[in-house]
Amino acid sequence: xxxxxQLFTRGMIDxxxxxxxxxxxxxxxxxxxxxxxxxPYLVYGMSIIIFGGxxxxxxxxxxxxxxxxxxxxxxxxVINSRHLLYGAxxxxxxxxxxxxxxxxxxxxxxxxxxxxxxxxxxxxKTEQHLHYHLIGTGGxxxxxxxxxxxxxxxxxxxxxxxxxxxxxxxxTFIAIVVQDLKKLDHVIVMxxxxxxxxxxxxxxxxxxxxxxxxxxxxVAALLLRFKK
Amino acid sequence: xxxxxxxxxxxxxxxxxxxxxxxxxxxxLGEKIKAVLAYVPSAVFPAIIFPAIFINDYGVYIxxxxxxxxxxxxxxLVGYFSKNVIATIFxxxxxxxxxxxxx
Numbered sequence: 202x203x204x205x206x207q208l209f210t211r212g213m214i215d216x217x218x219x220x221x222x223x224x225x226x227x228x229x230x231x232x233x234x235x236x237x238x239x240x241p242y243l244v245y246g247m248s249i250i251i252f253g254g255x256x257x258x259x260x261x262x263x264x265x266x267x268x269x270x271x272x273x274x275x276x277x278x279v280i281n282s283r284h285l286l287y288g289a290x291x292x293x294x295x296x297x298x299x300x301x302x303x304x305x306x307x308x309x310x311x312x313x314x315x316x317x318x319x320x321x322x323x324x325x326k327t328e329q330h331l332h333y334h335l336i337g338t339g340g341x342x343x344x345x346x347x348x349x350x351x352x353x354x355x356x357x358x359x360x361x362x363x364x365x366x367x368x369x370x371x372x373t374f375i376a377i378v379v380q381d382l383k384k385l386d387h388v389i390v391m392x393x394x395x396x397x398x399x400x401x402x403x404x405x406x407x408x409x410x411x412x413x414x415x416x417x418x419x420v421a422a423l424l425l426r427f428k429k
Numbered sequence: 430x431x432x433x434x435x436x437x438x439x440x441x442x443x444x445x446x447x448x449x450x451x452x453x454x455x456x457x458l459g460e461k462i463k464a465v466l467a468y469v470p471s472a473v474f475p476a477i478i479f480p481a482i483f484i485n486d487y488g489v490y491i492x493x494x495x496x497x498x499x500x501x502x503x504x505x506l507v508g509y510f511s512k513n514v515i516a517t518i519f520x521x522x523x524x525x526x527x528x529x530x531x532x
C-alpha cells in the first residue's frame with residue numbers, strides 16, 4: 202500500500218515525459234494569443250479559467266477571424282467534450298471520494314494526466330488513495346501550463362510578424378492527430394471534417410467550426426455501425 | 430464581453446470534466462456514445478487544420494505551390510514517423526520559413 206505522498210510523487214514522475222510537448226505547446230499558445238492581438242491578461246486568464254490548450258487556441262483564432270462569441274464558446278465545448286469520456290472512465294476509481302473532492306479533482310483532468318493516471322489505476326486497482334496519483338499528474342500539468350503560457354505571452358511580444366507564427370496553429374493540431382492517421386476509420390473522419398470545413402468556410406459566424414465536426418461525428422457513428 | 434465569454438467557456442469546459450465524475454452515474458453514457466466520443470479529436474481538429482492551410486487571410490484558396498502546403502506535408506511526415514510533438518511543429522515551421530526566406 203503506497204502513501205498519499207508516494208502516489209502523488211509517482212503521478213508527477215509518470216507525467217514528466219509529457220512536459221516535452223506540454224511546455225512548447227503552452228509557449229505557442231501564449232505567443233499566438235499575443236500575435237493575434239489579444240490583451241495579454243486575457244490570454245493568460247484563459248489558462249486558469251479554461252485550462253485546455255487546444256480549445257484556448259481555437260477560441261482566440263475564431264474570435265480574431267470574426268466568429269461570433271456564441272460559435273467560439275460552443276466550439277470550446279465541442280472540443281472539450283472528450284473530457285466526458287475521461288470522466289466516465291475515471292469515475293470507477295473516484296467513486297469513494299466525497300462530492301466536494303470530486304468537484305475539486307475534476308478541474309485537473311486533462312489529456313496527458315488522464316492517459317497516465319488511467320494506466321496507473323488499471324495496474325493498481327487495490328490502492329486506497331489512488332486519486333493522489335491523479336492530483337500528481339494534473340497538478341504538475343497545471344503548473345507547467347501556467348508557466349509556459351506566461352513565457353509564451355512574454356516571448357510573443359518579441360516575435361516579428363513576418364515569421365508567420367500563426368502557421369504554428371495548424372501544425373500544433375497536426376501534431377495532435379497525426380498518429381491517428383494509422384487508422385483508416387480515423388482518416389476517413391478527418392477527411393470528412395476537413396473537406397466539410399472548406400466547403401462551409403463561408404457559412405455565417407464561422408459556424409463551419411461546428412458544422413464540420415457534426416458531419417464528421419455522424420460519419421464516425423456510421424463507420425462504427427459498419428465495423429460490427 | 431470577452432472576459433464574460435471566456436468565463437462561460439470555462440464553466441462549460443469544467444462541466445465536461447465534472448459531469449461524469451460528480452453528477453451522473455457513469456453507466457449513463459452508453460458504450461455507443463463512448464465509442465463515438467473517441468473520434469472527437471479526429472472529427473474536430475481537421476476543421477482548424479484545413480482552412481488554416483488552404484485558405485489565406487483574405488478567405489481565398491491558396492495555390493498548390495504555397496509554402497504552407499509544403500510545411501504541412503513535412504510536418505505530417507515527421508510527426509508520423511517521429512511521434513514527437515515538438516519535432517512535428519518545428520519541422521513544419523522551419524520548412525515553411527525555408528520556402529519563404531530562402532527560395
